[in-house]
Amino acid sequence: MAVTSLLPPAAIRSDLESIVDWVEAGSRVLDVGCGDGELLHALVHRKQVDGRGIELSMDGVRASVARGLAVIQGDADTDLKDYPSDGFDYVILSQTLQATRHPRIVLDHLVRIGRHAIVSVPNFGYWRVRADLLLRGRMPVTDRLGHEWYETPNIHFCTIADMVALCQDMGITIERSLILGADDRAVPAPADSVRANWLGVQAVFLLQRS
Amino acid sequence: MNVAIDATSQDTSEAANSGPAGCIRLGLDQPLELDGGGTLSGFRLAYRTYGRLNADRSNAVLVCHALTGDQYVAEQHPVTGKQGWWDLMVGPGRPVDTDRFFVICSNVIGGCLGSEGPKETDAATGKPWALNFPVITIADMVRAQKMLIDHLGIDQLFCVIGGSMGGMQVLQWAVSYPDKVYCCLPIATAARHSAQNIAFHEVGRQAIMADPDWRLGDYLNQGTRPTKGLSVARMAAHITYLSEPALHRKFGRNLQDRKSITFGFDADFQVESYLRYQGISFVERFDANSYLYITRAMDYFDLAADHGGVLANAFRVTGPDGRLTGTPVKFCVISFSSDWLFPTSESRALVHALNAVAANVSFVEVETDKGHDAFLLDVPEFYQVARGFIEGHAARRGIAAKVG
Secondary structure, eight states: OTTGGGSOOOOOOHHHHHHHHHSOTTOEEEEETOTTSHHHHHHHHHHOOEEEEEESOHHHHHHHHHTTOEEEEOOHHHHGGGSOTTOEEEEEEESOGGGSSOHHHHHHHHHHHEEEEEEEEEOTTSHHHHHIIIIIOSOOOOSSSOSOTTTOSOOSOOOHHHHHHHHHHHTEEEEEEEEEOGGGOEEOSOTTSHHHHHHOSEEEEEEEEO | OOOOOOGGGOSOHHHHHTTTTTEEEEOSSSOEEOTTSOEEOSEEEEEEEESOOOTTSOOEEEEEOOTTOOSOSSSOOTTTOOOOTTTTTEETTSSEETTTOEEEEEOOTTOSSSSSSTTSEETTTTEEOGGGSOOOOHHHHHHHHHHHHHHTTOSSEEEEEEETHHHHHHHHHHHHOGGGEEEEEEESOOSBOOHHHHHHHHHHHHHHHHSGGGGGGTHHHHTOOOHHHHHHHHHHHHHHHSOHHHHHHHTTTOBSSSSSOOSSSSOOBHHHHHHHHHHHHHHHHOOHHHHHHHHHHHHHOBTTGGGTTOGGGGGEEEOTTSSEEEOOOEEEEEEETTOSSSOHHHHHHHHHHHHHTTOOEEEEEEOOSSOGGGGGSOOHHHHHHHHHHHHHHHHHHTOOSSOO
């Protein structure tokens, strides 16, 4: 275990790959919902960040700690209020916003705690999702949204357009965005375009409070 | 398994000074200053070591024991004959791997297994200290341990680890000597002793002091022993180390060696018989006055109070530029879901304070129904977390997997 923790991390998910690209080397990073520490580990090794994590599951914390990461068992919905403002350069929330009870409050904390927030969300406006609902009349189950409606942890679905609108409403600036389509290929379209909302399977946003 | 202090097998001259008995006198040149005023000079400190110190002296791990623990962390106990009290944590191939680390465990001052305490003889009078022993604090215990570490020629401990009162010492180490601790694991503990816990301790102390054989603490001179009082104190305390589900799972309402209740005050129920046994076996190995002193030390523990009422301030240090910054010590805080003596909320308060100073802290609440005692029991997830944290940081610190 000690040896593996020193090895450079293996290839990571494409949305995580872009997050690694966006983060400035040597910065302070808080990864909320860090899972087994995959992204944090990559950031520590490739960007030499001072990284911290929050993770709900004991298994996730255990795996992260075993990688030598500083991770706290906690809940994005309840524990972010305890973090001081501007404590981090980046606060990351990857594929988790839609699973929180109060996404707006969580988002507010993210841009308060971090100088920047990086948020990735699955897009409920993706054409296949819309087609499922329109043609089959059933709640969509896709790779990114892989649960039946009765057991999904994703309780607050949104589209890319919804995210753009919420940010506008909250006075949050979208500094950068990346739309990932089928097979995780980048869709060259701005986040507020109709094209992005149809073709994006997911979107990654770099946010800053105005 | 016992690789303890065979002086000839150790390559440090300081360790050789410790002698095979594992008990030294410290504070001969500079006495130990006590929080309550007064000093201890030339005091005894009993300890055991396991494994070997590496060439750059970077692999030392200090294990801090709990209220009724002692220095026999990973070997057979000389009085009870039982296995080391933390055999699951410390030993070859264990999370605190004695093939990799040089492990030190000392009996706290105020204790009763060789370290200076109320049972030992006061050199000034030639009689047992009894209640003339000064009241000590957790910080005093840690200052005594620091003298031992200095004596062993260790500048920085790789890790300090302990549960319950041991966890209090771990926290005190990090606060008192932040540059002498690389990483630490405070387990099932708190930054202060709660009102409820002080209350339970008071019940135990009153039980001891109500025993006519206590003789105002002078029992050793008068040839008596307050075994009844100490045993009741232990029984009451033991309940707080367990949990309702654990007691129910273990005993339920099962009867002890009988088919029906007796309509008397014998131990009808297994749980009564178990508690009586816990009480009786405890008095064989523990001194009643020590119990008073050590419970008092825990009651007085309050890190925030020592730092202007703000716990986070306890973890601020002066950086190289002269400005206050967060502690450099890396923390792994662990609590247990069914521990109602040191509940998870206490650990969370600690983590919150560490976060406020941007300290490097990990935290896990381990799911178990085994109560406070879980840190001593077979709870695999707990040892996995500890192992991950220790191995991760040992690799960063450049400590070889085996002492060469």
